[in-house]
Amino acid sequence: MTTPAVEVRSPARSAAPRLTLGALLATALLLLPFTVSSFWIRIATEVLLWAGLAQSWNIIGGYTGYLSFGHGAFFGLGAYVTGIGMTVLGWPFPAGLAVSGVLAAALAAAIGYPTLRLRGAYFAIATWAFGEMLRQVATVLEVTGGAFGMRLPPFLNLPFFYYITLGTSTLVYVTTYLLLERSPFGYKLLAIREHEEAAEMVGVNTVGVKINAFALSAFFPGVLGGIYAYWLTYIHPDSVLGGIITDLMVVMVFLGGMGTFWGPLLGAFLVQLVSRSLWLVWGESTLYLVIIGAAICIVVLFMPGGIVGLLEGRRAPLLAPRAAWRWWRERVRW
Protein backbone atom coordinates (compact mmCIF):
# COMPACT_ATOMS: atom_id res chain seq x y z
CA MET A 1 0.00 0.00 0.00
CA THR A 2 1.42 3.33 -0.91
CA THR A 3 0.11 6.63 0.23
CA PRO A 4 0.56 9.62 -2.01
CA ALA A 5 3.24 11.84 -0.53
CA VAL A 6 1.30 15.01 -1.24
CA GLU A 7 -2.33 14.42 -0.53
CA VAL A 8 -4.95 15.62 -2.86
CA ARG A 9 -7.58 17.17 -0.69
CA SER A 10 -11.06 15.87 -1.15
CA PRO A 11 -13.58 18.29 -2.63
CA ALA A 12 -15.22 20.43 -0.01
CA ARG A 13 -17.91 18.78 1.99
CA SER A 14 -20.87 20.87 2.99
CA ALA A 15 -19.38 24.03 4.45
CA ALA A 16 -22.31 24.93 6.72
CA PRO A 17 -21.39 22.98 9.87
CA ARG A 18 -17.80 24.16 9.67
CA LEU A 19 -18.84 27.77 9.24
CA THR A 20 -21.16 27.51 12.24
CA LEU A 21 -18.37 25.99 14.30
CA GLY A 22 -15.95 28.67 13.17
CA ALA A 23 -18.38 31.46 14.02
CA LEU A 24 -18.99 29.96 17.48
CA LEU A 25 -15.26 29.67 18.12
CA ALA A 26 -14.62 33.23 16.96
CA THR A 27 -17.38 34.58 19.22
CA ALA A 28 -16.05 32.62 22.16
CA LEU A 29 -12.54 33.89 21.58
CA LEU A 30 -13.70 37.49 21.22
CA LEU A 31 -15.87 37.40 24.34
CA LEU A 32 -13.39 35.51 26.49
CA PRO A 33 -11.86 38.51 28.32
CA PHE A 34 -15.34 39.56 29.52
CA THR A 35 -16.20 36.22 31.02
CA VAL A 36 -13.14 34.80 32.76
CA SER A 37 -10.73 35.91 35.47
CA SER A 38 -7.48 37.68 34.67
CA PHE A 39 -5.63 34.46 35.42
CA TRP A 40 -7.38 32.68 32.57
CA ILE A 41 -6.97 35.65 30.25
CA ARG A 42 -3.25 35.33 30.82
CA ILE A 43 -3.31 31.58 30.10
CA ALA A 44 -5.39 32.13 26.96
CA THR A 45 -2.97 34.82 25.75
CA GLU A 46 -0.11 32.40 26.23
CA VAL A 47 -1.85 29.67 24.29
CA LEU A 48 -2.58 32.07 21.45
CA LEU A 49 1.00 33.35 21.43
CA TRP A 50 2.38 29.83 21.18
CA ALA A 51 -0.18 28.79 18.60
CA GLY A 52 1.07 31.66 16.43
CA LEU A 53 4.72 30.83 17.02
CA ALA A 54 4.23 27.14 16.31
CA GLN A 55 2.45 27.83 13.04
CA SER A 56 5.22 30.24 12.02
CA TRP A 57 7.78 27.51 12.59
CA ASN A 58 5.59 25.09 10.70
CA ILE A 59 5.89 27.23 7.56
CA ILE A 60 9.61 26.53 7.25
CA GLY A 61 9.89 23.32 9.28
CA GLY A 62 6.70 21.49 8.37
CA TYR A 63 5.76 22.71 4.92
CA THR A 64 9.27 23.26 3.55
CA GLY A 65 11.07 20.51 5.44
CA TYR A 66 13.89 22.75 6.67
CA LEU A 67 14.10 22.27 10.43
CA SER A 68 15.13 25.60 11.88
CA PHE A 69 16.56 25.06 15.35
CA GLY A 70 17.16 28.75 15.87
CA HIS A 71 13.75 30.22 15.24
CA GLY A 72 13.57 31.63 18.76
CA ALA A 73 16.16 34.16 17.56
CA PHE A 74 13.50 36.00 15.54
CA PHE A 75 11.20 36.09 18.54
CA GLY A 76 13.98 37.50 20.71
CA LEU A 77 14.98 39.96 18.02
CA GLY A 78 11.40 41.25 17.89
CA ALA A 79 11.30 41.56 21.66
CA TYR A 80 14.54 43.54 21.80
CA VAL A 81 13.76 45.74 18.78
CA THR A 82 10.41 46.71 20.27
CA GLY A 83 12.04 47.21 23.66
CA ILE A 84 14.88 49.36 22.38
CA GLY A 85 12.58 51.24 20.02
CA MET A 86 10.15 52.15 22.78
CA THR A 87 12.65 53.01 25.51
CA VAL A 88 15.65 54.43 23.68
CA LEU A 89 14.14 55.79 20.48
CA GLY A 90 10.72 56.67 21.84
CA TRP A 91 8.64 54.88 19.22
CA PRO A 92 4.97 54.14 19.80
CA PHE A 93 4.16 50.46 20.36
CA PRO A 94 2.62 49.73 16.91
CA ALA A 95 5.66 51.18 15.17
CA GLY A 96 7.86 48.97 17.32
CA LEU A 97 5.86 45.91 16.27
CA ALA A 98 5.99 46.78 12.58
CA VAL A 99 9.73 47.38 12.67
CA SER A 100 10.23 44.18 14.66
CA GLY A 101 8.40 42.07 12.12
CA VAL A 102 10.09 43.66 9.13
CA LEU A 103 13.54 43.45 10.68
CA ALA A 104 13.05 39.79 11.62
CA ALA A 105 11.93 39.00 8.07
CA ALA A 106 14.81 40.98 6.58
CA LEU A 107 17.32 39.25 8.82
CA ALA A 108 15.83 35.88 7.88
CA ALA A 109 16.14 36.71 4.19
CA ALA A 110 19.72 37.88 4.66
CA ILE A 111 20.90 34.84 6.59
CA GLY A 112 18.60 32.58 4.60
CA TYR A 113 20.48 33.20 1.38
CA PRO A 114 23.65 31.43 2.54
CA THR A 115 22.07 29.18 5.18
CA LEU A 116 19.29 27.66 3.08
CA ARG A 117 21.89 26.13 0.79
CA LEU A 118 22.60 23.71 3.61
CA ARG A 119 20.44 20.64 3.86
CA GLY A 120 19.10 18.50 6.65
CA ALA A 121 21.16 18.35 9.79
CA TYR A 122 23.58 20.99 8.49
CA PHE A 123 20.76 23.51 8.23
CA ALA A 124 19.49 22.59 11.68
CA ILE A 125 22.93 23.06 13.23
CA ALA A 126 23.61 26.30 11.36
CA THR A 127 20.32 27.88 12.47
CA TRP A 128 20.93 26.64 16.00
CA ALA A 129 24.39 28.24 15.99
CA PHE A 130 22.91 31.43 14.62
CA GLY A 131 20.20 31.58 17.28
CA GLU A 132 22.67 31.00 20.09
CA MET A 133 24.96 33.62 18.57
CA LEU A 134 22.18 36.19 18.75
CA ARG A 135 21.65 35.33 22.41
CA GLN A 136 25.34 35.90 23.08
CA VAL A 137 25.11 39.25 21.29
CA ALA A 138 22.18 40.29 23.50
CA THR A 139 24.16 39.22 26.54
CA VAL A 140 27.20 41.38 25.76
CA LEU A 141 25.64 44.50 24.18
CA GLU A 142 25.11 47.67 26.22
CA VAL A 143 21.85 48.73 24.62
CA THR A 144 20.10 45.44 25.51
CA GLY A 145 21.11 45.74 29.14
CA GLY A 146 23.35 42.71 28.80
CA ALA A 147 22.64 39.74 31.01
CA PHE A 148 20.56 41.94 33.35
CA GLY A 149 17.98 42.65 30.70
CA MET A 150 15.89 45.73 30.04
CA ARG A 151 12.63 47.28 31.14
CA LEU A 152 9.86 48.52 28.89
CA PRO A 153 7.29 51.13 29.89
CA PRO A 154 4.74 49.16 31.93
CA PHE A 155 1.28 48.83 30.46
CA LEU A 156 -0.94 46.65 32.58
CA ASN A 157 -3.92 45.87 30.42
CA LEU A 158 -4.54 42.16 30.05
CA PRO A 159 -7.43 42.35 27.53
CA PHE A 160 -5.30 44.59 25.30
CA PHE A 161 -2.56 41.97 25.12
CA TYR A 162 -5.12 39.23 24.70
CA TYR A 163 -6.71 40.91 21.71
CA ILE A 164 -3.49 41.92 20.02
CA THR A 165 -2.11 38.40 20.40
CA LEU A 166 -5.39 36.96 19.14
CA GLY A 167 -5.22 39.27 16.14
CA THR A 168 -1.62 38.45 15.27
CA SER A 169 -2.02 34.72 15.70
CA THR A 170 -5.21 34.74 13.64
CA LEU A 171 -3.23 36.56 10.98
CA VAL A 172 -0.63 33.79 11.05
CA TYR A 173 -3.31 31.15 10.47
CA VAL A 174 -5.11 33.13 7.79
CA THR A 175 -1.84 33.79 5.98
CA THR A 176 -0.87 30.14 6.23
CA TYR A 177 -4.26 29.06 4.94
CA LEU A 178 -4.31 31.44 2.00
CA LEU A 179 -0.64 31.23 1.02
CA LEU A 180 0.21 27.66 1.86
CA GLU A 181 -3.00 25.68 1.66
CA ARG A 182 -4.71 27.50 -1.17
CA SER A 183 -2.08 28.85 -3.52
CA PRO A 184 0.73 27.63 -5.78
CA PHE A 185 3.25 28.94 -3.27
CA GLY A 186 2.24 26.19 -0.84
CA TYR A 187 2.59 23.49 -3.48
CA LYS A 188 6.06 24.77 -4.32
CA LEU A 189 7.03 24.43 -0.65
CA LEU A 190 5.67 20.89 -0.52
CA ALA A 191 7.55 20.06 -3.72
CA ILE A 192 10.79 21.31 -2.15
CA ARG A 193 10.10 19.24 0.95
CA GLU A 194 9.40 16.08 -1.01
CA HIS A 195 12.14 16.30 -3.59
CA GLU A 196 14.12 19.46 -4.02
CA GLU A 197 16.01 18.46 -7.17
CA ALA A 198 12.80 17.42 -8.89
CA ALA A 199 11.16 20.69 -7.89
CA GLU A 200 14.11 22.58 -9.32
CA MET A 201 13.86 20.58 -12.54
CA VAL A 202 10.22 21.34 -13.13
CA GLY A 203 10.99 25.01 -12.87
CA VAL A 204 10.45 25.97 -9.25
CA ASN A 205 12.80 28.77 -8.29
CA THR A 206 13.78 26.87 -5.15
CA VAL A 207 16.17 29.49 -3.77
CA GLY A 208 13.62 32.28 -4.02
CA VAL A 209 10.77 30.18 -2.67
CA LYS A 210 12.82 28.97 0.29
CA ILE A 211 13.96 32.49 1.18
CA ASN A 212 10.39 33.78 0.95
CA ALA A 213 9.16 30.99 3.20
CA PHE A 214 11.94 31.60 5.70
CA ALA A 215 11.30 35.36 5.79
CA LEU A 216 7.55 34.78 6.16
CA SER A 217 8.12 32.33 8.99
CA ALA A 218 10.38 34.87 10.74
CA PHE A 219 8.06 37.87 10.34
CA PHE A 220 5.40 36.66 12.76
CA PRO A 221 7.77 35.59 15.56
CA GLY A 222 9.27 39.08 15.28
CA VAL A 223 5.87 40.71 15.84
CA LEU A 224 4.88 38.25 18.57
CA GLY A 225 8.22 38.86 20.29
CA GLY A 226 7.44 42.58 20.39
CA ILE A 227 4.02 41.92 21.91
CA TYR A 228 5.50 39.53 24.44
CA ALA A 229 8.17 42.05 25.49
CA TYR A 230 5.61 44.82 26.10
CA TRP A 231 3.38 42.36 27.93
CA LEU A 232 6.21 41.12 30.16
CA THR A 233 7.67 44.67 30.56
CA TYR A 234 10.95 43.10 31.67
CA ILE A 235 13.03 41.02 29.29
CA HIS A 236 16.44 39.44 29.50
CA PRO A 237 18.38 37.15 27.13
CA ASP A 238 17.14 33.94 28.73
CA SER A 239 13.49 34.90 28.78
CA VAL A 240 13.18 35.89 25.11
CA LEU A 241 16.20 34.27 23.47
CA GLY A 242 16.51 31.12 25.55
CA GLY A 243 16.78 27.78 23.80
CA ILE A 244 13.47 26.67 25.28
CA ILE A 245 11.55 29.00 22.93
CA THR A 246 12.78 27.28 19.82
CA ASP A 247 12.41 23.92 21.56
CA LEU A 248 8.77 24.55 22.33
CA MET A 249 7.96 25.64 18.79
CA VAL A 250 9.50 22.41 17.45
CA VAL A 251 7.79 20.25 20.07
CA MET A 252 4.36 21.76 19.47
CA VAL A 253 4.54 21.27 15.73
CA PHE A 254 5.86 17.73 16.05
CA LEU A 255 3.20 16.81 18.55
CA GLY A 256 0.40 18.35 16.52
CA GLY A 257 1.59 17.17 13.13
CA MET A 258 4.30 18.56 10.88
CA GLY A 259 3.18 20.31 7.76
CA THR A 260 -0.49 20.24 8.69
CA PHE A 261 -2.68 23.28 9.12
CA TRP A 262 -4.28 22.42 12.47
CA GLY A 263 -1.32 20.55 13.95
CA PRO A 264 0.51 23.56 15.44
CA LEU A 265 -2.70 24.83 17.08
CA LEU A 266 -3.41 21.44 18.67
CA GLY A 267 0.20 21.04 19.72
CA ALA A 268 0.42 24.51 21.25
CA PHE A 269 -2.85 24.01 23.12
CA LEU A 270 -1.81 20.64 24.54
CA VAL A 271 1.74 21.60 25.51
CA GLN A 272 0.60 24.81 27.19
CA LEU A 273 -2.20 22.98 28.96
CA VAL A 274 0.17 20.33 30.30
CA SER A 275 2.91 22.75 31.31
CA ARG A 276 0.43 25.12 33.02
CA SER A 277 -1.33 22.29 34.84
CA LEU A 278 2.00 21.02 36.11
CA TRP A 279 2.84 24.53 37.16
CA LEU A 280 -0.44 24.79 39.07
CA VAL A 281 0.14 21.50 40.83
CA TRP A 282 3.86 21.68 41.57
CA GLY A 283 4.75 25.33 41.12
CA GLU A 284 8.10 26.09 39.52
CA SER A 285 9.18 22.63 38.51
CA THR A 286 11.48 21.15 35.94
CA LEU A 287 9.25 18.14 35.53
CA TYR A 288 7.69 19.61 32.40
CA LEU A 289 11.04 19.10 30.66
CA VAL A 290 10.78 15.37 31.34
CA ILE A 291 7.27 15.27 29.95
CA ILE A 292 8.17 17.33 26.89
CA GLY A 293 11.20 15.16 26.22
CA ALA A 294 9.22 11.95 26.58
CA ALA A 295 6.49 13.38 24.35
CA ILE A 296 8.98 14.14 21.56
CA CYS A 297 10.46 10.65 21.76
CA ILE A 298 7.06 8.99 21.65
CA VAL A 299 5.86 11.15 18.78
CA VAL A 300 8.97 10.45 16.69
CA LEU A 301 8.85 6.71 17.41
CA PHE A 302 5.19 5.90 17.23
CA MET A 303 3.23 8.68 15.57
CA PRO A 304 5.36 10.51 13.01
CA GLY A 305 2.24 12.20 11.68
CA GLY A 306 1.51 13.79 15.05
CA ILE A 307 -1.99 14.07 16.47
CA VAL A 308 -3.44 15.22 13.16
CA GLY A 309 -1.89 12.16 11.54
CA LEU A 310 -3.59 9.95 14.12
CA LEU A 311 -6.95 11.64 13.62
CA GLU A 312 -6.74 11.27 9.87
CA GLY A 313 -5.60 7.67 10.28
CA ARG A 314 -2.92 8.17 7.70
CA ARG A 315 -0.48 5.81 9.35
CA ALA A 316 -1.32 2.98 11.64
CA PRO A 317 -0.17 4.20 15.03
CA LEU A 318 2.09 1.79 16.80
CA LEU A 319 0.91 2.64 20.26
CA ALA A 320 0.43 -0.92 21.46
CA PRO A 321 2.96 -1.33 24.28
CA ARG A 322 3.34 -5.05 23.79
CA ALA A 323 4.18 -4.75 20.10
CA ALA A 324 6.66 -1.98 20.86
CA TRP A 325 8.32 -4.10 23.55
CA ARG A 326 8.62 -7.07 21.20
CA TRP A 327 10.04 -4.82 18.50
CA TRP A 328 12.69 -3.48 20.83
CA ARG A 329 13.58 -6.91 22.26
CA GLU A 330 14.20 -8.26 18.79
CA ARG A 331 16.69 -5.51 18.14
CA VAL A 332 18.78 -5.63 21.26
CA ARG A 333 21.08 -8.57 20.78
CA TRP A 334 22.73 -9.58 23.97
Place this chain on the structure above:
Amino acid sequence: MELFLQTLIDGALIGGLIIVVGVGFSLCFGVMHIVDFAVGEWVMLGAYAAYWLVRYLGQDPMVYLPLIFALFFAAGWLVYPLIYRAVSGRRHHPALMGLVFTFGLSTLAKGGALSAWGYHVRSVSTWLSGQSVSLGVTTLPALRLAGFVFGVLTTVLFMIFLYGTRLGVSIRATAQDRETAALLGVDVRRVGALVYATYAGLTGMTGVLIGALFSIHAAMGAKYVIFAFFVVVLAGMGYVPGVIVAGLLLGLIQSFVGVYISGRYTLFALFLLMYLSLLVAPRGILRRGL
Protein backbone atom coordinates in the same frame (compact mmCIF):
# COMPACT_ATOMS: atom_id res chain seq x y z
CA MET B 1 55.19 35.82 26.69
CA GLU B 2 54.63 33.66 29.71
CA LEU B 3 50.93 34.47 29.63
CA PHE B 4 50.85 33.56 25.96
CA LEU B 5 52.53 30.25 26.61
CA GLN B 6 50.26 29.50 29.54
CA THR B 7 47.19 30.29 27.44
CA LEU B 8 48.46 28.12 24.63
CA ILE B 9 49.07 25.14 26.90
CA ASP B 10 45.77 25.58 28.73
CA GLY B 11 43.92 25.62 25.44
CA ALA B 12 45.69 22.55 24.14
CA LEU B 13 44.98 20.66 27.36
CA ILE B 14 41.25 21.36 27.26
CA GLY B 15 41.15 20.62 23.54
CA GLY B 16 42.75 17.23 24.16
CA LEU B 17 39.88 16.24 26.43
CA ILE B 18 37.16 17.52 24.12
CA ILE B 19 38.57 15.44 21.26
CA VAL B 20 37.30 12.25 22.92
CA VAL B 21 33.74 13.56 22.83
CA GLY B 22 34.20 14.71 19.25
CA VAL B 23 35.59 11.42 17.94
CA GLY B 24 32.60 9.35 19.02
CA PHE B 25 30.14 12.02 17.96
CA SER B 26 31.75 12.33 14.55
CA LEU B 27 31.74 8.58 14.00
CA CYS B 28 28.07 8.44 14.94
CA PHE B 29 27.35 10.87 12.15
CA GLY B 30 29.64 9.09 9.74
CA VAL B 31 28.22 5.63 10.29
CA MET B 32 24.56 6.23 11.02
CA HIS B 33 24.01 9.86 10.00
CA ILE B 34 22.82 10.56 13.51
CA VAL B 35 23.46 14.00 14.90
CA ASP B 36 23.19 13.36 18.60
CA PHE B 37 21.79 16.36 20.45
CA ALA B 38 22.11 14.34 23.65
CA VAL B 39 25.92 14.37 23.59
CA GLY B 40 26.12 16.88 26.43
CA GLU B 41 23.70 14.82 28.49
CA TRP B 42 25.99 11.79 28.23
CA VAL B 43 28.78 13.99 29.60
CA MET B 44 26.53 15.21 32.41
CA LEU B 45 25.35 11.71 33.31
CA GLY B 46 28.93 10.45 33.28
CA ALA B 47 29.93 13.15 35.73
CA TYR B 48 26.97 12.32 37.98
CA ALA B 49 27.73 8.60 37.79
CA ALA B 50 31.22 9.31 39.08
CA TYR B 51 29.83 11.57 41.79
CA TRP B 52 27.40 8.97 43.11
CA LEU B 53 29.93 6.14 42.88
CA VAL B 54 32.45 8.14 44.89
CA ARG B 55 29.77 9.19 47.35
CA TYR B 56 28.57 5.65 48.11
CA LEU B 57 31.62 3.50 47.44
CA GLY B 58 34.44 5.90 48.16
CA GLN B 59 37.73 5.58 46.26
CA ASP B 60 39.13 7.90 43.65
CA PRO B 61 36.84 8.69 40.67
CA MET B 62 39.62 7.64 38.27
CA VAL B 63 39.26 4.08 39.55
CA TYR B 64 35.74 3.93 38.17
CA LEU B 65 36.59 4.95 34.61
CA PRO B 66 36.38 1.39 33.20
CA LEU B 67 33.17 0.71 35.10
CA ILE B 68 31.60 3.92 33.82
CA PHE B 69 32.67 3.06 30.30
CA ALA B 70 30.94 -0.33 30.67
CA LEU B 71 27.79 1.23 32.14
CA PHE B 72 27.46 3.81 29.41
CA PHE B 73 28.32 1.28 26.72
CA ALA B 74 25.39 -0.80 27.95
CA ALA B 75 23.13 2.25 28.07
CA GLY B 76 24.05 3.17 24.50
CA TRP B 77 23.44 -0.42 23.37
CA LEU B 78 19.96 -0.30 24.88
CA VAL B 79 19.05 3.12 23.48
CA TYR B 80 20.32 2.36 19.99
CA PRO B 81 17.31 0.35 18.74
CA LEU B 82 15.09 3.33 19.46
CA ILE B 83 17.35 5.66 17.51
CA TYR B 84 17.51 3.13 14.72
CA ARG B 85 13.74 3.10 14.61
CA ALA B 86 13.64 6.90 14.47
CA VAL B 87 16.05 7.14 11.53
CA SER B 88 14.65 4.30 9.50
CA GLY B 89 11.27 3.47 8.15
CA ARG B 90 8.85 5.34 6.00
CA ARG B 91 9.44 8.85 7.19
CA HIS B 92 9.94 12.00 5.21
CA HIS B 93 13.33 12.94 6.55
CA PRO B 94 14.91 10.08 8.47
CA ALA B 95 18.07 11.98 9.47
CA LEU B 96 15.99 14.86 10.80
CA MET B 97 13.82 12.46 12.76
CA GLY B 98 17.00 11.17 14.39
CA LEU B 99 17.99 14.72 15.23
CA VAL B 100 14.63 15.47 16.79
CA PHE B 101 14.57 12.16 18.64
CA THR B 102 17.96 12.73 20.28
CA PHE B 103 16.82 16.26 21.02
CA GLY B 104 13.89 14.69 22.88
CA LEU B 105 16.25 12.35 24.71
CA SER B 106 18.42 15.27 25.75
CA THR B 107 15.41 17.22 27.05
CA LEU B 108 14.28 14.13 28.92
CA ALA B 109 17.71 13.55 30.49
CA LYS B 110 18.23 17.20 31.37
CA GLY B 111 14.75 17.51 32.87
CA GLY B 112 15.18 14.25 34.75
CA ALA B 113 18.51 15.33 36.20
CA LEU B 114 17.18 18.75 37.17
CA SER B 115 14.10 17.24 38.79
CA ALA B 116 16.04 14.57 40.65
CA TRP B 117 19.11 16.52 41.72
CA GLY B 118 18.08 20.16 41.40
CA TYR B 119 20.34 23.06 40.58
CA HIS B 120 23.00 22.30 43.21
CA VAL B 121 26.54 22.41 41.95
CA ARG B 122 28.52 19.37 43.05
CA SER B 123 32.13 18.43 42.68
CA VAL B 124 34.34 15.41 42.91
CA SER B 125 38.00 15.54 43.70
CA THR B 126 40.73 13.12 42.84
CA TRP B 127 44.20 12.70 44.30
CA LEU B 128 45.43 14.83 41.40
CA SER B 129 43.27 17.82 42.30
CA GLY B 130 45.34 20.74 43.54
CA GLN B 131 48.64 19.23 42.46
CA SER B 132 50.73 20.71 39.74
CA VAL B 133 53.50 19.66 37.43
CA SER B 134 56.40 21.98 36.76
CA LEU B 135 57.59 22.16 33.18
CA GLY B 136 60.50 24.55 33.59
CA VAL B 137 58.94 27.61 31.94
CA THR B 138 55.50 27.12 33.38
CA THR B 139 53.51 24.94 35.76
CA LEU B 140 50.49 22.91 34.82
CA PRO B 141 47.64 21.72 37.00
CA ALA B 142 48.13 17.96 37.22
CA LEU B 143 44.46 17.19 36.66
CA ARG B 144 44.36 19.10 33.39
CA LEU B 145 47.44 17.26 32.25
CA ALA B 146 45.84 13.96 33.26
CA GLY B 147 42.73 14.92 31.28
CA PHE B 148 44.87 15.67 28.25
CA VAL B 149 46.79 12.40 28.59
CA PHE B 150 43.49 10.55 28.97
CA GLY B 151 42.18 12.28 25.86
CA VAL B 152 45.25 11.47 23.78
CA LEU B 153 45.45 7.88 25.01
CA THR B 154 41.76 7.18 24.40
CA THR B 155 41.87 8.77 20.97
CA VAL B 156 44.99 6.83 19.98
CA LEU B 157 43.51 3.55 21.20
CA PHE B 158 40.31 4.30 19.38
CA MET B 159 42.15 5.11 16.18
CA ILE B 160 44.12 1.85 16.45
CA PHE B 161 40.83 0.03 16.86
CA LEU B 162 39.30 1.87 13.92
CA TYR B 163 42.20 1.54 11.51
CA GLY B 164 43.81 -1.68 12.66
CA THR B 165 41.11 -4.20 13.46
CA ARG B 166 38.64 -6.09 11.34
CA LEU B 167 35.74 -4.56 13.20
CA GLY B 168 37.22 -1.12 12.63
CA VAL B 169 37.36 -1.83 8.91
CA SER B 170 33.69 -2.75 8.85
CA ILE B 171 32.85 0.43 10.75
CA ARG B 172 34.73 2.53 8.23
CA ALA B 173 33.19 0.59 5.36
CA THR B 174 29.73 1.30 6.75
CA ALA B 175 30.58 4.96 7.06
CA GLN B 176 31.74 5.09 3.45
CA ASP B 177 28.84 3.28 1.84
CA ARG B 178 26.14 1.67 3.86
CA GLU B 179 24.53 -0.41 1.12
CA THR B 180 27.78 -1.77 -0.28
CA ALA B 181 29.02 -2.64 3.18
CA ALA B 182 25.77 -4.50 3.85
CA LEU B 183 26.12 -6.36 0.54
CA LEU B 184 29.64 -7.40 1.46
CA GLY B 185 28.39 -9.03 4.59
CA VAL B 186 28.77 -6.33 7.20
CA ASP B 187 25.97 -6.47 9.76
CA VAL B 188 25.23 -2.78 9.42
CA ARG B 189 22.77 -2.60 12.28
CA ARG B 190 25.15 -4.28 14.66
CA VAL B 191 27.97 -1.98 13.60
CA GLY B 192 25.65 0.95 14.27
CA ALA B 193 24.81 -0.36 17.74
CA LEU B 194 28.48 -0.89 18.47
CA VAL B 195 29.42 2.60 17.33
CA TYR B 196 26.66 4.23 19.31
CA ALA B 197 27.46 2.22 22.43
CA THR B 198 31.19 2.98 22.17
CA TYR B 199 30.42 6.63 21.66
CA ALA B 200 28.16 6.68 24.73
CA GLY B 201 30.83 4.89 26.75
CA LEU B 202 33.60 7.27 25.71
CA THR B 203 31.49 10.35 26.28
CA GLY B 204 30.30 9.16 29.71
CA MET B 205 33.90 8.44 30.66
CA THR B 206 35.01 11.89 29.54
CA GLY B 207 32.24 13.29 31.71
CA VAL B 208 34.04 11.96 34.78
CA LEU B 209 37.15 14.00 33.98
CA ILE B 210 35.14 17.05 33.01
CA GLY B 211 33.23 16.75 36.28
CA ALA B 212 36.47 16.51 38.24
CA LEU B 213 38.06 19.43 36.37
CA PHE B 214 35.14 21.80 36.54
CA SER B 215 31.93 21.16 38.45
CA ILE B 216 28.88 18.94 38.13
CA HIS B 217 25.38 20.24 37.66
CA ALA B 218 22.32 19.11 35.77
CA ALA B 219 22.47 21.86 33.14
CA MET B 220 26.15 21.43 32.33
CA GLY B 221 25.42 19.42 29.19
CA ALA B 222 24.52 22.40 26.98
CA LYS B 223 28.11 23.60 26.91
CA TYR B 224 29.39 20.25 25.67
CA VAL B 225 26.73 20.06 22.99
CA ILE B 226 28.17 23.31 21.69
CA PHE B 227 31.72 21.99 21.92
CA ALA B 228 30.91 18.71 20.20
CA PHE B 229 29.04 20.44 17.39
CA PHE B 230 31.82 22.97 16.96
CA VAL B 231 34.50 20.31 16.75
CA VAL B 232 32.58 18.16 14.34
CA VAL B 233 31.47 20.99 12.11
CA LEU B 234 35.01 22.32 11.79
CA ALA B 235 36.43 18.83 11.35
CA GLY B 236 33.93 18.03 8.63
CA MET B 237 31.03 15.85 9.73
CA GLY B 238 32.08 12.23 9.97
CA TYR B 239 35.79 12.82 9.34
CA VAL B 240 37.45 11.44 12.45
CA PRO B 241 41.09 12.62 12.05
CA GLY B 242 39.83 16.19 11.53
CA VAL B 243 38.40 16.06 15.03
CA ILE B 244 41.90 16.23 16.50
CA VAL B 245 42.72 19.44 14.65
CA ALA B 246 39.35 20.98 15.41
CA GLY B 247 39.41 19.92 19.07
CA LEU B 248 42.77 21.58 19.63
CA LEU B 249 41.53 24.64 17.77
CA LEU B 250 38.49 24.78 20.05
CA GLY B 251 40.65 24.66 23.16
CA LEU B 252 42.92 27.37 21.82
CA ILE B 253 40.08 29.69 20.79
CA GLN B 254 38.36 29.25 24.12
CA SER B 255 41.50 29.98 26.05
CA PHE B 256 42.77 32.87 23.91
CA VAL B 257 39.44 34.68 23.67
CA GLY B 258 38.99 34.18 27.41
CA VAL B 259 42.39 35.58 28.30
CA TYR B 260 42.93 38.30 25.71
CA ILE B 261 39.39 39.58 25.04
CA SER B 262 36.87 38.52 27.67
CA GLY B 263 35.30 35.30 28.87
CA ARG B 264 31.92 36.71 27.85
CA TYR B 265 32.86 36.52 24.19
CA THR B 266 34.06 32.92 24.01
CA LEU B 267 30.69 31.38 23.22
CA PHE B 268 29.93 34.12 20.72
CA ALA B 269 33.26 33.50 19.00
CA LEU B 270 32.60 29.75 18.88
CA PHE B 271 29.12 30.14 17.42
CA LEU B 272 30.27 32.70 14.89
CA LEU B 273 33.08 30.47 13.74
CA MET B 274 30.80 27.43 13.60
CA TYR B 275 28.21 29.30 11.58
CA LEU B 276 30.73 30.77 9.15
CA SER B 277 32.47 27.44 8.79
CA LEU B 278 29.17 25.77 7.88
CA LEU B 279 28.51 28.41 5.25
CA VAL B 280 31.99 28.60 3.76
CA ALA B 281 33.17 25.03 4.18
CA PRO B 282 30.31 22.67 5.02
CA ARG B 283 32.74 19.78 4.64
CA GLY B 284 35.03 21.11 7.32
CA ILE B 285 38.18 23.20 7.28
CA LEU B 286 40.12 20.24 5.95
CA ARG B 287 37.45 19.58 3.30
CA ARG B 288 37.28 15.90 4.08
CA GLY B 289 33.86 15.58 5.74
CA LEU B 290 30.73 13.95 4.40
